[in-house]
Structure formats: C-alpha cells, structure tokens
Amino acid sequence: MLTLHTKQGEIEVDSGDFSSRISGFYRKSREERISDIAERVDLTPEDISILGSGGGLDIEVADRMIENVIGTMAYPFGVAVNFRLNGRDRLVPMAIEEPSVVAAASNMARLMREGDGIKTSSTEGVMIGQIQVLDVEDFEKAMAALGAAKDDLIELANQQDPVLVRFGGGARDIQLRELETEAGKMLVIHLLVDCLDAMGANAVNTMCEVLAPEVEELTGGRVLLRIISNLADRRLVRAEAVVKKESLGGENVVDDIVSAWAFADADPYRAATHNKGIMNGVVAVALATSQDHRAIEAGAHAYAARYGHYGSLSRWSKNGDGDLVGVLEMPMAVGIVGGATRTHPMAGLALKIMGVSKARDLAEVIVAVGLAQNLGALRALVQEGIQHGHMRLHARNLVVMAGAEGDLVDRAVEALVESGEIRFDKAQEIVKRLKG
Ligand code: MEV
Numbered sequence: 001m002l003t004l005h006t007k008q009g010e011i012e013v014d015s016g017d018f019s020s021r022i023s024g025f026y027r028k029s030r031e032e033r034i035s036d037i038a039e040r041v042d043l044t045p046e047d048i049s050i051l052g053s054g055g056g057l058d059i060e061v062a063d064r065m066i067e068n069v070i071g072t073m074a075y076p077f078g079v080a081v082n083f084r085l086n087g088r089d090r091l092v093p094m095a096i097e098e099p100s101v102v103a104a105a106s107n108m109a110r111l112m113r114e115g116d117g118i119k120t121s122s123t124e125g126v127m128i129g130q131i132q133v134l135d136v137e138d139f140e141k142a143m144a145a146l147g148a149a150k151d152d153l154i155e156l157a158n159q160q161d162p163v164l165v166r167f168g169g170g171a172r173d174i175q176l177r178e179l180e181t182e183a184g185k186m187l188v189i190h191l192l193v194d195c196l197d198a199m200g201a202n203a204v205n206t207m208c209e210v211l212a213p214e215v216e217e218l219t220g221g222r223v224l225l226r227i228i229s230n231l232a233d234r235r236l237v238r239a240e241a242v243v244k245k246e247s248l249g250g251e252n253v254v255d256d257i258v259s260a261w262a263f264a265d266a267d268p269y270r271a272a273t274h275n276k277g278i279m280n281g282v283v284a285v286a287l288a289t290s291q292d293h294r295a296i297e298a299g300a301h302a303y304a305a306r307y308g309h310y311g312s313l314s315r316w317s318k319n320g321d322g323d324l325v326g327v328l329e330m331p332m333a334v335g336i337v338g339g340a341t342r343t344h345p346m347a348g349l350a351l352k353i354m355g356v357s358k359a360r361d362l363a364e365v366i367v368a369v370g371l372a373q374n375l376g377a378l379r380a381l382v383q384e385g386i387q388h389g390h391m392r393l394h395a396r397n398l399v400v401m402a403g404a405e406g407d408l409v410d411r412a413v414e415a416l417v418e419s420g421e422i423r424f425d426k427a428q429e430i431v432k433r434l435k436g
Contacts, residue, residue, distance in 0.1 A: 020089035021113065022081040026103055027409065037079060037091060041353050051077070056346040065343060077288060077346060078102040079353065082109035084117030085239075085368050092369055093350035094284035099393045101280045104376030105369055111248070112241040112372060115323070119240045120364035126172065126234035127333060129191040129204040131211060133221040136187045142219035143176050146189065149218055150174050156214060157191060157207035164203055169196035171207060187219060192234060197359040199292060199335030204228040230298040232331035233306070237360075237367040241375075243324045248379060251322040256382035257375070258324075261316035268310040274374070275304055275313050278328065281373030285366045289354075290340035290347035292333075296366075299331040314374050328371040332363035391422050398427035408434055 018040040025033060034048060050056045055074030063069045080092040080102050094102050112118050136142045146153070150173075157171035164170050175190040191211065193204050208226035216223050245251045264274035279297060286293040304313050314328040336359050341347045356362045380386050392413065399412035401424065408431070415430045416422055 018089060020081050020083050020091050021110070025079075025081045025106065033079070037353060040091065041355070043352075047349050047352070050345050050349055056349070057344055061343055065340065075287065077350075080105040080109065080369065080372075082106050082113055083365070083368065083372070084109070084113040085120050085364060087117065090355060090365060091353050092285060092365060093288040093353050094281070094369070095287040095346075095350075096280065096284035098280065099397075100389050101284060101373065103393065104380070104389070105281050105372045108372035108375045108379070111243050111375075114247050115242045115244055117241070118368045118371065120237065120368055122237040122332070122360045122364055123235060125169070125195045125197070125200065125333075125359055125363075126192050127195050127200040127204050127232055128229040128234060129193060129208040130225065130227060130229050131189040131191065131208050131215055131223055132225040133187040133189065133215060133219050134184075134224055136185075136219050136221035138220070139178055139185070139187060142187060142221065143178075145218040146174070146176055146215070149214070153191075153211055153214060157193070157211060160206050160210050161203045164193075164196065164198070167196055169194040169198075187221060189215060190229075195235075195335070195359075197335060197337045199295070199333050199339060199359075201228050201292070201295070202338065230295045230333070231302040232295075232299045232333040233303060235331055235333055235363075236329055237332040237363045238327065238329045239364065239367040239371045240325070240327045241371060242319065243326070243375065245322045245324065248324060249383070251318075253379070253382060254318050254322060254324045257378045258316050258318055260378050260382050261312060261314065264312040265315075266311070271304065271311050274377075275300065277377035278313055278330075278370040278374045280377075281369035282330075282366050285350075285369050286334065288346065288350040289334070289336075289356075289362060290344040290350075291335070292339070295333055296331075299333060303331050314371060316375075316378070324375075326371055326375055328367055328374065330367060330370070332367055334363050334366065335359050336362055392417060395422050395427070398422065398424050399431055402427040402431040404431045404434070 022036050034051060037043060055072055057072045059072060062072045075095040075097055077093060077095050080094055083090040083092050153174055154171045158165050161170060171191055171193050173192040177188040179186045179188050191208055193200060193207060195203060205228055212223040212226055245254050248254060264270045282296060283293045286296050300313060304310055313330050314326060316324060316326050319325050335341060336351060354365055380389055395413045395416040399409055399416060404412040412430050412434055416427055419426055
C-alpha cells in the first residue's frame with residue numbers, strides 16, 4: 001500500500017493550477033514521486049495501483065488488441081517535470097527504455113521556464129487521404145469533372161462519419177495533383193479531413209475507399225491506392241523557447257549550440273542523429289499515451305526532407321541579447337479518442353497526469369518535449385559530451401543496487417564517478433566504505 005501525503009489530505013487537485021517545478025524529483029523514491037504527482041493531479045487509488053501493475057495492460061485486453069498474443073511487454077514510465085507551456089505548468093509522462101532522456105527533458109524544461117517557458121501553437125487537425133488514379137486518358141477532362149463534383153464528393157465523404165461532422169470536423173477540401181512516376185503519369189487526389197480529436201486514419205481511409213467508385217466514374221480511370229498520408233503537413237505544431245545565455249553557461253555555449261544545429265541542418269548524416277534526439281522525447285510521450293508513433297516518426301522524417309534535402313526539424317539561433325532561441329515545427333498526428341488511447345489504462349492515466357483534453361493540446365506538449373530534448377542533447381554534446389550524463393545515471397543505478405540509500409546515494413555517485421571505474425564491484429566497495 002502506498003501512503004499519499006497530499007496537502008489537502010485527500011487526492012483532489014485541479015490539474016490546471018499547480019507548479020510542475022519539482023526539485024530533486026529524480027532523487028526521490030517511487031512512492032515519494034507518486035505522492036508529489038498526487039499533490040498536483042487527482043490520482044485515484046486505482047490509478048496508483050495501475051502504476052504499480054507492471055505495465056497496466058490486462059492480458060485479455062492485449063489479446064483483443066492485436067493478433068497472436070502470447071504476453072505483454074512493459075516499458076519504464078517516468079514523468080518529466082518543470083514543463084511550462086503558454087504559461088501553464090505540465091507534468092509529462094514518458095515511456096522509454098533509454099536512460100537520461102527523462103532527466104534531460106526535465107532539466108531543459110527547467111532552463112526554459114527561467115525565461116518565459118515554452119510557447120506552442122498548432123494548426124487544425126487536418127489529415128490528407130490519398131486516392132491514386134491510373135489509366136486516365138484525358139487529364140484535363142478528368143480534373144474538370146472532379147472539380148465540378150467536388151462538393152458532392154466532400155458530402156459523400158462526410159456521410160461516412162456523421163459523429164466527426166457533428167462535432168465540427170470532417171472532409172474540408174479536395175486537391176488534385178498530376179504525378180509523373182516510373183510507372184507513368186498518375187492523377188492523385190488529396191482529400192483533406194479535419195479529424196479533431198482523432199488521429200484520423202480510420203475515418204480518412206474509410207472516406208477515401210468510399211469515394212473510389214465515384215472517382216473512377218468521373219475520371220474514366222482506375223483507382224488503386226486509397227490511404228491516409230503520414231506526411232501530415234496540414235497538422236503542424238510549433239514550439240518555441242528562449243533560453244538565457246547565463247542558464248547555459250555563457251554566450252559561447254549559445255554560439256556552439258547554433259553551430260551544432262547548423263551542422264545538422266546542412267548534413268543528413270548528422271541530421272538523422274539530431275532528429276533522433278528530438279524523437280527520443282516525441283516518441284516517449286507518444287508511447288506513454290498509446291499513439292501510433294510509427295506514423296509520427298514517418299511524418300517527422302518526411303517533413304524534415306520537405307525541401308528535397310533531409311535537414312534538422314528544429315532551428316536554433318542567437319537573439320540580440322545573446323540568448324538562445326529554439327523553434328521546433330513538425331507534423332503531429334495524435335488522437336485522444338479511439339484506438340489504444342482508450343483501451344490502454346496507462347494511456348488514459350498519462351493523459352490525466354498531463355491534463356490533456358484535446359488532441360491539439362497533446363500534440364503541443366509532445367512537440368515542446370521534442371524541443372527540450374533536442375536542447376538537452378545539443379548542450380551535452382557541445383559541453384562535456386553525451387557519455388558524461390549517461391555514466392552518472394549508470395553510476396546512480398549501480399550504487400542503489402549496491403545498497404546505498406538516502407544521502408549516501410549522492411556521495412556514493414560522486415565517489416564512483418571520481419574513481420573512473422563505473423562498475424558494480426566498485427560501487428559495492430564504495431557503498432560498503434561509506435556505510436562505514
Ligand atoms: C541519443 O539517444 C540521442 C543523441 O544522439 C541526439 C544527438 O546527437 O543530438 C544524443
């Protein structure tokens with residue numbers, strides 16, 4: 001049983017009105033961390049038992065989610081602290097197997113909140129469905145017929161999802177493209193659909209499939225593929241933050257971070273790794289909330305190559321005060337209705353901890369974490385190198401495994417790092433000596 005020490009005595013807190021700044025969160029026990037969160041977010045005893053259940057996914061539920069199930073697989077589920085977006089503090093659950101990621105996100109969120117925090121904005125949740133038309137003989141005539149029937153096609157698409165339409169979403173527009181390919185010239189139709197709080201793949205695919213016979217009749221061609229595009233460049237999120245030069249260790253660090261970014265923007269070999277660092281944060285939040293992270297990954301990398309050259313998803317520059325300015329803009333196709341977001345108990349809990357009630361809000365949190373994560377990697381790379389932080393965390397794990405508790409943990413970590421021999425036997429020796 002966990003004892004929760006909430007200020008109110010009961011776990012009843014307005015999730016929109018608290019500080020996410022929690023100092024030394026990583027040093028606390030798991031129970032203390034849960035207690036810190038429960039002071040801010042109304043966690044029920046059931047929520048807390050899900051957190052301790054080894055992944056939260058019932059085998060019976062898992063068996064209905066995919067095929068050929070023989071078990072479930074859990075990830076560590078951490079919470080990044082210190083995030084402030086558009087003046088509102090947020091706690092951000094992250095599911096990831098890689099050490100340092102949650103710590104780096106929290107640290108960079110702390111630096112960002114020393115300025116004005118992170119500013120985010122987003123477009124509406126418009127996804128693109130593609131209909132590929134082959135064997136069109138007269139493109140001009142086919143495009144004119146499609147243009148004239150546009151309203152009817154949109155209406156037909158919307159009939160497939162009355163609920164989406166009732167809530168204000170649905171098919172918005174149709175765009176036509178002529179595409180030269182290795183297999184000859186094709187007509188490609190883009191159906192633009194505002195998916196609101198859904199990721200939208202089911203709605204968009206259904207709409208595209210239902211339009212196919214009509215499209216064949218209008219164009220005289222043959223429809224082949226009818227499928228959503230993961231290059232969700234109509235569903236973009238932008239996150240921006242200014243970090244004071246003093247918070248980073250001086251203007252020279254700002255200059256070095258800008259140079260590191262410029263390297264990534266100019267070179268695909270570096271850009272792949274730079275963007276991977278962004279995706280460390282993005283995918284961890286996406287996984288914690290049971291999103292289709294493959295769709296997000298695919299969209300991100302395609303967007304990074306939108307100018308015909310694969311470059312950085314983010315942009316870092318220096319402002320007139322010598323401070324660092326970071327901007328991350330990327331597609332973010334996420335949903336909070338339907339799919340695994342509703343079937344996976346951890347996903348619901350993650351949304352609750354994050355205080356998210358709209359897909360756009362979730363999308364903005366995810367991109368904000370991507371920006372912080374990118375800064376964490378760049379700052380470490382231009383200063384001590386990436387291994388330093390990893391080794392400290394590794395040292396912490398080793399000394400805890402060797403029996404260190406309380407104040408002793410930090411002293412043992414210092415001694416182990418200083419020894420230069422970050423191994424379990426050395427950790428045991430140091431802990432034994434410090435315990436005296
Ligand atoms: C490691 O998971 C991510 C980094 O390689 C990102 C980067 O190089 O920018 C540190």
